């Protein structure tokens with residue numbers, strides 16, 4: 001039986017953060033009930049299509065899933081369990097924000113089968129939290145984190161961002177020292193992306209913000225990598241660090257180009273060699289579901305050549321590299337059959353290294369990954 005991942009999008013937030021361009025909205029709480037009903041309608045359209053698939057991971061992302069009533073999350077998960085094959089379900093993650101949790105909600109998550117939490121923190125510096133428009137303080141983060149611990153959650157990821165306005169390497173160091181004391185199972189530490197037309201981008205365009213320069217940013221990344229490694233975290237993807245066996249199984253499924261279904265507005269799916277994405281606004285999403293049709297905006301067939309390239313490029317993002325035996329199992333030929341000359345070129349110029357099982361980027365290769373990735377396009 002084919003194993004798949006399920007992504008469920010909850011596009012509501014208490015307030016929009018200044019840097020964020022995810023499909024998420026504040027001030028639309030009046031349509032949460034309608035949205036949940038439609039999510040369930042969309043899931044029911046998949047019953048037949050997924051009758052031979054077993055759901056291995058579920059990721060409830062956003063937006064801020066913890067902004068809505070815990071009963072709604074329970075309802076959606078109960079529907080999934082009643083209508084799909086979940087006997088092999090290993091990981092159920094929900095994204096939460098500090099300041100949107102109480103013990104009742106956390107207990108409800110636990111009862112509903114959620115076994116992994118991903119909490120957006122971004123920084124533990126109150127001044128920086130304010131300057132990026134977060135709704136919470138450092139103190140509120142600890143309160144929410146303790147609630148999760150009291151409810152019995154062990155497998156917790158914390159999201160951080162470096163390269164924030166006015167942030168110095170000493171500020172990043174302070175965050176890392178706090179992480180040392182908290183010791184969560186998993187850390188995602190992203191470099192800030194100044195997304196077009198966000199409030200932060202507009203302020204930056206007016207010259208009102210000062211960001212760390214390129215070399216400061218690179219030093220921050222090296223510091224994060226080294227310190228987290230010293231604390232016992234395994235650096236398994238460019239921005240992701242995990243204690244032993246605590247890698248995110250759902251994200252690994254994306255990075256290994258495996259099948260997943262996404263429900264909710266703007267969600268993406270990759271199923272039966274087709275990639276497609278949903279309507280990205282509520283009106284069209286509700287309209288399609290009223291008509292009883294999939295709320296799909298568009299899609300494309302993924303030819304095996306694209307699949308091979310994506311498998312390799314995503315493999316290079318994983319610090320262990322391209323898994324040669326997995327490649328052979330999946331594509332029935334050695335990776336050398338397609339890329340021998342290109343691999344040799346990068347082994348010679350010191351951007352790749354190879355052992356019996358893996359081909360991976362060297363530290364120099366990580367800095368110049370674009371140069372290597374283009375050579376894996378078929």
Ligand SMILES: C[S@@+](CC[C@H](N)C(=O)[O-])C[C@H]1O[C@@H](n2cnc3c(N)ncnc32)[C@H](O)[C@@H]1O
Pocket residue numbers: 019020021022061062063064065095096097098119120121122159160161190191192193194195
């Ligand atoms: C889907 S978001 C939502 C998580 C959750 N709502 C929260 O904010 O706490 C997942 C993560 O993406 C990261 N992120 C969002 N926008 C970003 C940006 N412009 N640059 C870098 N990281 C970003 C943040 O770390 C965030 O926690």
Ligand code: SF4
Pocket residue numbers: 012013015016017020021022024062063064097120
């Ligand atoms: S970062 Fe999270 S809380 Fe902030 S706007 Fe984006 S999805 Fe919402």
